[in-house]
Amino acid sequence: MGIFEYSFVLKSLLGALFASITAGIIGTYIVSRRLVFLSGGITHASFGGIGLGYYLGVDPVLGAAFFGLSSALGIEYLSERGKMREDSAIGILWAFGMAVGIIFIYLTPGYAPNLMSYLFGSILTVTWTDIYTLGIMSVILIIYTLLFYRVLLYVSFDENYARTFTRKVNLFKYISVGLTGLAIVFNIRMAGVILIISLLTIPANIVMLFTRQYLKIIIWSFVLSFIGISGGFALSWITSLPTGPVIVFVLVIFWLIARSVKSLMRRKEMSALSSGMIIKQISK
Numbered sequence: 001m002g003i004f005e006y007s008f009v010l011k012s013l014l015g016a017l018f019a020s021i022t023a024g025i026i027g028t029y030i031v032s033r034r035l036v037f038l039s040g041g042i043t044h045a046s047f048g049g050i051g052l053g054y055y056l057g058v059d060p061v062l063g064a065a066f067f068g069l070s071s072a073l074g075i076e077y078l079s080e081r082g083k084m085r086e087d088s089a090i091g092i093l094w095a096f097g098m099a100v101g102i103i104f105i106y107l108t109p110g111y112a113p114n115l116m117s118y119l120f121g122s123i124l125t126v127t128w129t130d131i132y133t134l135g136i137m138s139v140i141l142i143i144y145t146l147l148f149y150r151v152l153l154y155v156s157f158d159e160n161y162a163r164t165f166t167r168k169v170n171l172f173k174y175i176s177v178g179l180t181g182l183a184i185v186f187n188i189r190m191a192g193v194i195l196i197i198s199l200l201t202i203p204a205n206i207v208m209l210f211t212r213q214y215l216k217i218i219i220w221s222f223v224l225s226f227i228g229i230s231g232g233f234a235l236s237w238i239t240s241l242p243t244g245p246v247i248v249f250v251l252v253i254f255w256l257i258a259r260s261v262k263s264l265m266r267r268k269e270m271s272a273l274s275s276g277m278i279i280k281q282i283s284k
Contacts, residue, residue, distance in 0.1 A: 015126040016229040018134035019190045022183040024222030025141045031204040032156035041090035043193045045071035045097030051104035064185045072181030123243045153214045195244045202251040206258045
């Protein structure tokens with residue numbers, strides 16, 4: 001309990017709370033729409049903004065936000081207009097962002113910056129600015145989800161039916177993918193470019209093993225994300241291992257346990273069904 005005496009622990013837990021909210025809402029959306037590859041494309045494309053930020057001497061997160069938002073909207077536009085397949089657009093922007101980032105970092109005068117915190121995340125270095133940004137992003141996502149919950153539900157699971165409900169499906173898709181891009185970028189400090197995909201996808205996939213109700217997926221994804229981040233932080237503190245990878249390790253363990261529980265439940269259901277059929281045959 002002595003670790004709570006340190007101010008950076010409080011900041012880390014607040015960051016974990018807001019990161020879990022964004023991961024719960026955005027993760028549910030991208031997993032339901034099967035856009036996991038999109039999240040990977042945005043995270044890696046945003047690396048170009050990190051390199052540009054270092055080169056220009058500004059906050060790398062601002063550069064990443066510009067690249068992340070632009071790439072998210074660009075992918076949606078190209079795929080929506082039929083100008084390019086979505087996976088092709090994602091692959092091109094993925095490679096382009098990484099290449100641009102490396103080039104600008106190479107061109108930056110002086111000693112090359114340490115990018116480990118951006119590639120793999122570092123919850124221990126989260127600043128109050130990061131927390132405020134994530135907090136504002138969390139509030140925006142909550143309000144957006146509450147106001148347009150039904151539309152988001154239809155778009156996530158059945159886009160054709162959503163078009164019978166509203167004519168502004170494309171607008172909602174652009175807004176949703178834009179918020180996804182920003183949420184991903186603002187979580188980079190927490191989970192890093194490489195590991196953030198797991199934070200967005202693993203909790204939602206765990207919950208979807210047991211329910212398909214959109215609101216329940218959001219809520220339980222948030223809960224699992226917070227437990228996973230907090231548990232990974234505690235385990236990292238005890239073992240002195242890097243925090244980001246340990247968080248992912250904990251989430252994967254949760255997923256394996258959930259898969260085992262789901263498999264056991266199916267076996268019990270099949271056994272009960274077989275027993276019922278045998279009893280019916282005997283009674284006849």
